[in-house]
Amino acid sequence: MELFENLPNPDQNLLPIDGTVNYFGKVFDKDETDYLFINLLKNIEWKNDEAIIFGKKIITKRKVAWYGEEKFNYTYSKITKVALKFTPELSLIKNRVEAMTGQKFNSCLLNLYHDGSEGMAYHSDAEKDLKKNGVIASLSFGAERKFSFKHKESKERVDVFLENGSLLVMKDETQTHWLHRLPPTKKVLSERINLTFRQIDEKI
Ligand SMILES: O=C(O)CCC(=O)C(=O)O
Ligand SMILES: [Fe+2]
Numbered sequence: 001m002e003l004f005e006n007l008p009n010p011d012q013n014l015l016p017i018d019g020t021v022n023y024f025g026k027v028f029d030k031d032e033t034d035y036l037f038i039n040l041l042k043n044i045e046w047k048n049d050e051a052i053i054f055g056k057k058i059i060t061k062r063k064v065a066w067y068g069e070e071k072f073n074y075t076y077s078k079i080t081k082v083a084l085k086f087t088p089e090l091s092l093i094k095n096r097v098e099a100m101t102g103q104k105f106n107s108c109l110l111n112l113y114h115d116g117s118e119g120m121a122y123h124s125d126a127e128k129d130l131k132k133n134g135v136i137a138s139l140s141f142g143a144e145r146k147f148s149f150k151h152k153e154s155k156e157r158v159d160v161f162l163e164n165g166s167l168l169v170m171k172d173e174t175q176t177h178w179l180h181r182l183p184p185t186k187k188v189l190s191e192r193i194n195l196t197f198r199q200i201d202e203k204i
Pocket of ligand 2 (some may be wrong): 123124125180
């Protein structure tokens with residue numbers, strides 16, 4: 001039986017050292033994936049992102065949204081945001097992800113990339129509002145895109161393609177030792193939605 005030979009193995013660590021990244025592959029069936037993509041595109045309150053880069057306020061082409069269980073404040077690229085309450089679809093996705101990872105999440109940052117010209121530069125998600133070494137669960141809908149990790153010291157690279165309806169989990173010391181990015185590409189002409197479920201430290 002070689003039928004499952006090429007299926008992603010969620011127990012496999014994609015990183016060679018200093019962190020853990022597990023790729024689960026597609027975790028929603030085709031109909032659910034299509035429904036969720038269209039629903040998120042329509043019902044999420046998408047806004048162009050604002051960030052302070054080298055002291056200057058910039059507005060990104062990429063759109064973002066921030067949802068949570070509570071009205072959390074969250075500081076990202078030096079701008080503080082307040083979370084909106086989870087929609088029924090976000091709660092459904094969250095429950096599914098919690099069952100698959102055995103972790104609890106209380107917030108979600110969403111990104112909408114209109115096409116391959118939009119991406120996200122190298123960064124790590126270790127803002128002070130997040131639990132230290134907390135787990136991040138990343139869901140992708142729409143166009144498949146490459147996602148790259150780079151080790152902060154050795155500069156070693158690890159690439160993974162994030163499929164429509166797939167789940168990627170980053171945990172342990174990943175954010176301390178690795179950067180990640182979504183490189184821009186000329187090959188992708190359609191939209192991609194990314195959801196990163198996170199664990200905001202409720203003590204703050
Ligand atoms: O779009 C992605 O896959 C990654 C997004 C990301 O890294 C982030 O929101 O922090
Ligand atoms: Fe990130």
